[in-house]
Amino acid sequence: MTADAAGAVREGFRRVHGGSPEGVWAAPGRVNLIGEHTDYNDGFALPMALPQAVALAARRRGDGLLRLYSAQGGAAAAAELRVADLAPGATEGWARYPAGVVWALRERGLPVGGADVYLDSTVPAGAGLSSSAALECAVAVAYDELYGLGMARPELARAAQHAENAYAGVPCGVMDQMASVCCTGGHALHLDSRSLEVRQVPFDLGGHGLRLLVLDTRVKHDLADGAYAALRAGCERAARLLGLPALRDLDGAGLPAALTRLPGELAPLVRHVVTENARVGRAVAELAAGRPEALGPLLTEGHASLRDDYGVSCAETDLAVAAAVAAGALGARMTGGGFGGSVIALVRAGEAAAVAAAVAEAFAAAGHAAPAVLEAVPSPGARRIG
Numbered sequence: 068m069t070a071d072a073a074g075a076v077r078e079g080f081r082r083v084h085g086g087s088p089e090g091v092w093a094a095p096g097r098v099n100l101i102g103e104h105t106d107y108n109d110g111f112a113l114p115m116a117l118p119q120a121v122a123l124a125a126r127r128r129g130d131g132l133l134r135l136y137s138a139q140g141g142a143a144a145a146a147e148l149r150v151a152d153l154a155p156g157a158t159e160g161w162a163r164y165p166a167g168v169v170w171a172l173r174e175r176g177l178p179v180g181g182a183d184v185y186l187d188s189t190v191p192a193g194a195g196l197s198s199s200a201a202l203e204c205a206v207a208v209a210y211d212e213l214y215g216l217g218m219a220r221p222e223l224a225r226a227a228q229h230a231e232n233a234y235a236g237v238p239c240g241v242m243d244q245m246a247s248v249c250c251t252g253g254h255a256l257h258l259d260s261r262s263l264e265v266r267q268v269p270f271d272l273g274g275h276g277l278r279l280l281v282l283d284t285r286v287k288h289d290l291a292d293g294a295y296a297a298l299r300a301g302c303e304r305a306a307r308l309l310g311l312p313a314l315r316d317l318d319g320a321g322l323p324a325a326l327t328r329l330p331g332e333l334a335p336l337v338r339h340v341v342t343e344n345a346r347v348g349r350a351v352a353e354l355a356a357g358r359p360e361a362l363g364p365l366l367t368e369g370h371a372s373l374r375d376d377y378g379v380s381c382a383e384t385d386l387a388v389a390a391a392v393a394a395g396a397l398g399a400r401m402t403g404g405g406f407g408g409s410v411i412a413l414v415r416a417g418e419a420a421a422v423a424a425a426v427a428e429a430f431a432a433a434g435h436a437a438p439a440v441l442e443a444v445p446s447p448g449a450r451r452i453g
């Protein structure tokens with residue numbers, strides 16, 4: 068996100084709303100390096116922010132109207148809502164995400180009013196790169212500043228998550244929002260989803276001759292939403308059966324005994340969550356020791372766990388991982404909730420083109436549309452840009 072992006076949304080704002088915004092903010096999408104489906108189990112994750120972001124220009128309104136416009140909104144680009152009338156179920160389409168944030172802030176008793184909002188995003192929607200959290204967090208940081216709320220970053224993330232859960236109806240954990248507001252350039256974010264404590268872990272790809280490719284499979288399978296809620300409910304049931312506050316409270320030492328106490332359909336879910344939390348710890352230790360290349364095998368191991376134990380991969384993500392690894396990637400895994408979306412592949416810089424080409428070839432041979440390729444560069448979190 069550059070001054071150009073700020074200028075472009077200022078111009079869009081002027082065209083749609085007239086006049087000038089009071090400020091321009093940006094909030095990024097993310098990839099999660101490791102720690103998938105752990106956040107709603109109070110566990111650990113290691114996301115990093117992408118350069119792709121939502122840029123949002125906003126100006127307060129005194130009449131209680133929330134006037135929204137998205138450059139990606141298509142035929143329904145514009146929405147006009149009354150802040151006093153915001154309620155779960157009362158808003159349709161994409162506007163649920165930004166309106167939900169204003170609702171969540173109001174629910175907290177904060178003095179928020181209306182605004183004119185214009186936004187434009189470079190985060191592909193529905194690609195597992197968290198365009199939804201980027202959108203929510205852009206609204207949250209803009210409102211925090213415009214209305215002088217003085218909220219800490221984790222509180223902004225909680226409000227954005229509340230919007231997605233209660234207003235957009237998506238039972239996500241808090242990782243995407245924490246990544247969007249707390250990440251810093253050149254770092255991955257070691258997140259404790261229970262305490263919301265974060266640690267910035269230096270992640271210097273270029274200095275180690277590495278690149279991180281994002282292979283967007285461009286598929287999103289229909290079962291994604293229902294399956295996510297069912298998995299979350301399964302984890303919560305397993306924790307209850309084990310007498311634990313959350314699966315975070317089970318570690319590798321206690322896992323074998325716990326598995327014998329669980330019904331067959333829950334045991335693999337628990338095994339994934341426990342081993343995945345451990346992989347986050349191992350990944351952070353490798354980065355702290357200056358060995359980012361050692362993330363490779365952890366990524367591939369994590370993918371196998373998501374595929375075999377958690378059951379959230381699909382033919383396209385499995386194929387992208389297998390083709391990337393066969394072509395020389397140090398490791399690869401699906402990132403995000405699953406059932407499609409994107410795969411990340413850690414590659415030696417000189418092999419990036421060959422790995423991307425091998426995945427494209429494998430997709431063509433299998434009759435899948437070509438994946439879109441992005442590069443993940445650890446980027447700053449939500450901030451004012453103009």
Ligand code: ADP
Nearest residue numbers: 137139140161188192193194195196197198199
């Ligand atoms: P992801 O977060 O992985 O990209 P989601 O399904 O969680 O996928 O969120 C995608 C939804 O978020 C879109 O369907 C749309 O409603 C909303 N959204 C994301 N970006 C934009 C945007 N730039 N303009 C309008 N709506 C957006």
Ligand code: MG
Nearest residue numbers: 197198199200
């Ligand atoms: Mg999302």
